[in-house]
Structure formats: C-alpha cells, structure tokens
Amino acid sequence: MKYRNFGKLGITGSAFGLGCMRFNGTPSNGVKCDEEKAIALIRQVIDGGVTYIDTAYVYLDKTSETVLGRALQDGYRDRVTIATKMPLNAVNNREDMERLLQEELDKLQTDHIDFYLMHGINRGTWEKFKGIGAPEFFDDMKKAGKIRFKCFSFHGPYDDFEYIIKDSDWDMVQIQYNFMDVNNQAGTKGLELAGSLGIPVVIMEGLLGGRLANAPDNVQALYDAFPVKRSAVEWAFRWLCNHPQVATVLSGCNEPEQVAENLRIFDTVEPGCMSAEELQLMDNVRQAYIDRTKIGCTGCRYCMPCPNHVAIPGVFSIWNNHSLYGGNVKDDWTYRMITNEKDRQTPDLCLECGACEAACPQHLNIIEALKTAWAEIGE
Ligand SMILES: NC(=O)c1ccc[n+]([C@@H]2O[C@H](COP(=O)([O-])OP(=O)(O)OC[C@H]3O[C@@H](n4cnc5c(N)ncnc54)[C@H](OP(=O)(O)O)[C@@H]3O)[C@@H](O)[C@H]2O)c1
Numbered sequence: 001m002k003y004r005n006f007g008k009l010g011i012t013g014s015a016f017g018l019g020c021m022r023f024n025g026t027p028s029n030g031v032k033c034d035e036e037k038a039i040a041l042i043r044q045v046i047d048g049g050v051t052y053i054d055t056a057y058v059y060l061d062k063t064s065e066t067v068l069g070r071a072l073q074d075g076y077r078d079r080v081t082i083a084t085k086m087p088l089n090a091v092n093n094r095e096d097m098e099r100l101l102q103e104e105l106d107k108l109q110t111d112h113i114d115f116y117l118m119h120g121i122n123r124g125t126w127e128k129f130k131g132i133g134a135p136e137f138f139d140d141m142k143k144a145g146k147i148r149f150k151c152f153s154f155h156g157p158y159d160d161f162e163y164i165i166k167d168s169d170w171d172m173v174q175i176q177y178n179f180m181d182v183n184n185q186a187g188t189k190g191l192e193l194a195g196s197l198g199i200p201v202v203i204m205e206g207l208l209g210g211r212l213a214n215a216p217d218n219v220q221a222l223y224d225a226f227p228v229k230r231s232a233v234e235w236a237f238r239w240l241c242n243h244p245q246v247a248t249v250l251s252g253c254n255e256p257e258q259v260a261e262n263l264r265i266f267d268t269v270e271p272g273c274m275s276a277e278e279l280q281l282m283d284n285v286r287q288a289y290i291d292r293t294k295i296g297c298t299g300c301r302y303c304m305p306c307p308n309h310v311a312i313p314g315v316f317s318i319w320n321n322h323s324l325y326g327g328n329v330k331d332d333w334t335y336r337m338i339t340n341e342k343d344r345q346t347p348d349l350c351l352e353c354g355a356c357e358a359a360c361p362q363h364l365n366i367i368e369a370l371k372t373a374w375a376e377i378g379e
C-alpha cells in the first residue's frame with residue numbers, strides 16, 4: 001500500500017480508502033447491509049494496509065456506521081482514521097448537531113471521529129448551516145476532542161466549490177473526481193484550488209460508481225492497443241493517483257476479489273506515475289466514452305425513492321449499458337425487473353413532480369431523460 005500526504009494536516013493516509021456506501025452493490029434507501037460479509041471486507045482492507053475508511057449517517061439505511069463500528073472492534077479501530085458525515089437535512093439547530101454526532105459516535109463505538117464532514121453541501125446549504133452555527137459547532141467539537149478535522153463533501157458546481165472552500169478554514173474536502181469528470185462539479189479546477197490552499201482532497205466515485213470498471217468495446221480497443229497492459233480499473237485509479245493533490249481514493253468494494261485487486265493496484269501508484277503517452281491514452285479513452293454514454297448517472301440513488309416508483313437509476317443504467325454494450329435490452333435483468341407487471345417501475349409512471357431532479361447531485365434533467373430513454377429502450 002502506498003501512503004500519501006494529507007496537505008497541510010501533516011499526516012499520511014493510505015492511497016486507497018474504503019467507502020462503506022455500497023455493500024450489497026446498492027447504496028442506501030431501504031437496502032440493509034450483509035453484515036457478516038461487510039465486516040470481513042472491512043477487515044480485509046485494513047489487514048491489507050488501508051488506513052482510511054469512509055461512511056455516513058445515512059448510508060445503507062443508516063446501518064453503515066453501525067456495521068463499521070462492529071468491524072472496528074478487536075483492535076481494528078486504532079489502525080484507521082474514520083471519516084463520517086453529518087446528515088444536514090436532519091439538522092435545524094445546535095441541539096440536533098450534538099444529538100446526531102453523539103449517535104454517530106455511539107454507532108461507531110468510538111470516542112472520536114477523525115474526519116467529520118458536512119455531507120454534500122452546496123452554496124445554499126452552506127449558508128443555511130453557517131446561519132445555525134455549524135462551523136462553530138465543528139470547531140467546538142475539535143477542541144473537545146470529539147472530531148479531529150472539519151471537512152465537507154461536495155457534488156455542486158465549481159463556483160459553489162470555490163466559494164465554500166475559501167469561506168472557512170477547512171481541513172479536508174471530498175469531491176467526485178475521475179478521468180470523466182475533469183470539467184464536472186469541482187473538477188480539475190477544484191482539485192487544483194484545494195491543493196493550492198494546502199487542503200487535502202479525498203476522491204469519491206473514482207470509478208463513476210463502477211461504470212469505469214467495465215470498458216465498452218471502443219474503449220477496450222484503445223487499452224488493448226497500448227503497449228502496457230492494465231485493467232480498466234487500474235488505469236482509472238492510476239490516473240487519479242497521478243495527481244499530487246489527491247490524498248486518498250475511496251472505492252466502495254463489494255467483493256473480496258475487488259478488494260484484493262485494489263490493494264494490488266494501490267501498491268503501485270503515486271504522484272507523477274503516468275507518462276505523457278499514458279495521459280494521452282486516457283484523453284482518448286475519455287473521448288471514446290463521451291462518444292457512447294447516454295447520460296452521466298452514477299447510480300448514487302440520491303433521487304430515490306421516487307414517489308411513483310420509477311426506477312430512475314435502473315432506467316438510466318439500462319439505457320447507458322445498451323448504448324455501451326449493445327445486445328437485446330430485454331435480456332437485461334434490471335429491464336425485466338422494472339417491467340414486471342406486479343411491481344412496475346417504468347418511466348411512463350412519472351408524474352413529473354421534480355423531486356428527483358432537486359436531489360440529483362449530477363444535476364441531470366431526469367424527467368426529459370426518462371422520456372428519451374424510454375422512447376429508445378422501452379417496450
Ligand atoms: N459524500 C457523498 O456525497 C458521497 C457520494 C458518493 C460516494 N461517497 C463515498 O465515496 C465512496 C466511493 O464512491 P463509490 O463507491 O462510488 O466508488 P467507485 O469506486 O466509483 O465505485 C465503486 C464500485 O466500483 C466497482 N469496483 C470497485 N473496485 C473494483 C474492482 N477492483 N474491479 C471491478 N469493479 C470494482 C464496484 O462496482 P460493482 O458493485 O458493480 O461491482 C463498486 O461498487 C462511497 O462508498 C462513499 O463512501 C460519498
């Protein structure tokens with residue numbers, strides 16, 4: 001395992017950090033964790049040298065922190081730093097913040113959280129939380145030893161990112177970043193800004209929620225033609241770790257084989273590890289993806305549940321996969337599931353209420369996209 005510098009904090013952490021959002025393959029919203037399997041995976045990564053573990057109050061229907069707390073018994077807690085997040089939609093005053101932090105400490109079975117994040121803030125929510133004293137609460141909790149670092153995670157546009165990061169004395173930021181998102185959300189500009197301020201950057205969705213792990217044929221052809229042979233996952237992680245501002249790359253593994261593969265990859269990657277030819281390859285790969293992808297849905301499920309049961313990420317994943325890999329859409333298991341008459345979840349059920357669009361961190365025009373998708377792949 002390679003270890004990297006955390007900017008101005010003067011500490012190091014593992015290049016690979018485990019994300020505890022996706023155990024079972026599906027994050028949040030009613031999905032419970034396969035606890036035994038999750039605990040084994042968590043201990044496997046720690047035994048493999050990982051020192052950074054990321055969770056949040058809301059993950060896996062609020063069970064993720066509890067499972068992580070159990071996994072970190074038997075001496076594992078002392079071997080890692082924990083990052084978790086305050087669920088801002090449940091906070092209206094300082095009492096709420098105190099209660100939620102204590103609940104998180106109890107679930108994690110620890111007396112302190114290392115990296116405590118305001119979860120998914122944008123300019124609007126940041127102003128709200130300033131108004132109710134969230135920055136002062138975080139500072140007070142640092143002094144009290146209940147948290148070590150004041151941080152935020154972010155999915156908004158670059159201008160919001162620049163405003164928020166310059167508006168407080170942050171210890172760390174967590175952004176979505178990968179070779180496809182150079183101009184999306186905080187993007188490369190945001191990464192470089194954080195770096196120039198000495199603020200370490202933790203990366204989420206480095207594989208775009210797994211989409212970059214399976215190269216479509218036009219991308220695979222580029223990888224195959226390159227003299228150095230690596231898997232799609234390795235190219236994606238290698239590209240991220242080439243950036244010196246990146247402290248840790250989170251990945252939400254679901255299987256021991258994925259953990260083993262990632263442990264191997266993060267043994268070999270460091271700032272400046274990509275040659276000019278390799279960087280050109282990734283530019284070509286990006287273009288090849290852009291040529292094929294229908295919609296930039298990461299499967300994060302923040303838009304769910306839909307009040308009228310439309311399987312929004314499911315529809316988009318079928319649409320993208322059909323475009324990337326071809327084949328008969330009716331062979332797709334998700335397609336068969338959402339068109340099952342007993343539990344229909346198809347776009348024609350959409351009431352156009354707009355709730356999903358307000359919740360989507362990718363700011364997708366979901367309502368129109370559902371119509372277009374269904375016109376292309378529907379019955
Ligand atoms: N704060 C926020 O707003 C926020 C939002 C999103 C994520 N996060 C955090 O960031 C973490 C990382 O994001 P992410 O889970 O989206 O990471 P990611 O690395 O983009 O995607 C994880 C998925 O990639 C696939 N994968 C991982 N390693 C693989 C390997 N070696 N071979 C093949 N496939 C592999 C798995 O997909 P399959 O399941 O298909 O096998 C896995 O579920 C999350 O777990 C969470 O802790 C935070």
Ligand code: SF4
Pocket residue numbers: 305306307308309310312349350351352353354355356357366367
């Ligand atoms: S706009 Fe349509 S898909 Fe989105 S939440 Fe409302 S009913 Fe569901």
Ligand code: SF4
Pocket residue numbers: 296297298299300301302303304312313316359360361362363364366
């Ligand atoms: S539509 Fe948006 S909120 Fe819903 S899963 Fe996709 S990226 Fe996430």
